[in-house]
Amino acid sequence: KPGLPDLPNPNELEFVSSFDYHMNVEGIEEYLDEFKREAYGDLDVVTVGEANGVSADQAVEWVDEERGKFSMIFQFESTNLWDKTLGVIDVLAFKRIMTRWEKSLEKSGWNALFLENHDKPRIVSTWGNDKEYLRDCATAFATVYMLMMGTPFIFQGQEIGMTNVRFPSINDYPDVAARNFYNLQLAKGVDHDELMKIIHMTGRDNARTPMQWDDSLNAGFSTAQQTWIGVNPNYVRINVAQQENDETSVLNFYKRLIRLRKEHDLFTYGIYDLILSNNKQIYGYTRT
Structure with a gap:
């Protein structure tokens, strides 16, 4: 307007x-x-x-x-x-x-x-x-x-x-929405474990982890030593x-x-x- x-x-x-x-x-x-x-x-x-x-x-x-x-x-x-x-x-x-x-x-x-x-x-x-x-x-x-x-x-x-992926630290999540939510709620006194539980269930990065092609390094998605976001650890059993x-x-x-x-x-x-x-x-x- x-x-x-x-x-x-x-x-x-x-x-x-x-x-x-x-x-x-x-x-x-x-x-x-x-x-x-x-x-x-x-x-x-x-x-x-x-x-x-x-x-x-x-x-x-x-x-x-x-x-x-x-x-x-x-x-x-x-x-x-x-x-x-x-x-x-x-x-x-x-x-x-x-x-x-x-x-x-x-x-x-x-x-x-x-x-x-x-x-x-x-x-x-x-x-x-x-x-x-x-x-x-x-x-x-x-x-x-x-x-x-x-x-x-x-x-x-x-x-x-x-x-979904269950990374232990908020630093494992690149998504700015997840980080902002975590920091705001933590400042209000909400427990870390409770906040991570919510992010594990609702975070957008759940859909953004690398595609799991096989059980090799980085699930076969990349030969880099480290990807922009971690690979879901279950790639060893869930892969193409x-x-x-x-x-x-x-x-x-x-x-x-x-x-x-x-x-x-x-x-x-x-x-x-x-x-x-x-x-x-x-x-x-x-x-x-």
């Missing part, structure tokens, strides 16, 4: 979120129409927009084949559940959100399907059991989203079930080389899902319908 006025702060917080004032604001559609027209409108390319704040009802205006701004958009409504139900998946809420997006774009538009990104902790550690049931959790999550209508995006390491020749591995399960999508048009064009909508343990849907 003119003059850059301060945001309302009725609770006298130290910081106030400004997202509502610079995210999906009035006039963005005209700007994006011009951007598309001048940059890529006449090209045969796929475009993906990061569109936090765009609702499922609004999404058609963004990804409609004729009048949309992009081929598809990343929505964050589902991943925002992670912050509300850390460690326990709200199955009913997750199903409602994913179904709303699937049905909203059923006849016009296209979904960008994803579970992980560079700003979120690992799915198997957040909503699953990354120890005894790592493979079961990783493959279950893969099945849920890989067979929906849309284009699935696989974040590096997700296809082998990479987990170890899983490639194991038909029961998470990696080969992802490969089968990809092959299934390519071989059967049903998984591209089939209509999505939720079943068992009130079941708190099962996410079931059909494609017809």
Whole structure:
């Protein structure tokens, strides 16, 4: 706004979120129409927009084949559940959100399907059991989203079930958000161990450790003596080389899902319908 006025702060917080004032604001559609027209409108390319704040009802205006701004958009409504139900998946809420997006774009538009990104902790550690049931959790999550209508995006390491990392010191974490959180809370008297427990569960660096290719130095990612961030110590047992020749591995399960999508048009064009909508343990849907 003119003059850059301060945001309302009725609770006298130290910081106030400004997202509502610079995210999906009035006039963005005209700007994006011009951007598309001048940059890529006449090209045969796929475009993906990061569109936090765009609702499922609004999404058609963004990804409609004729009048949309992009081929598809990343929505964050589902991943925002992670912050509300850390460690326990709200199955009913997750199903409602994913179904709303699937049905909203059923006849016009296209979904960008994803579970992980560079700003979120690992799915198997957040909503699953990354120890005894790592493979079961990783493959279950893969099945849920890989067979929906849309284009699935696989974040590096997700296809082998990479987990959160648990470094002992805040100095092991390059992420400025984690360091600022730690220093502010420590100054308020919060215990170090309690703060590290939170960072282990929620830190963005969980998704930023080097890709685990094999069990050699730095998980085969680099020959340097030290990488910019440490390698997750579990790379010796969770890595691409170890899983490639194991038909029961998470990696080969992802490969089968990809092959299934390519071989059967049903998984591209089939209509999505939720079943068992009130079941708190099962996410079931059909494609017809």
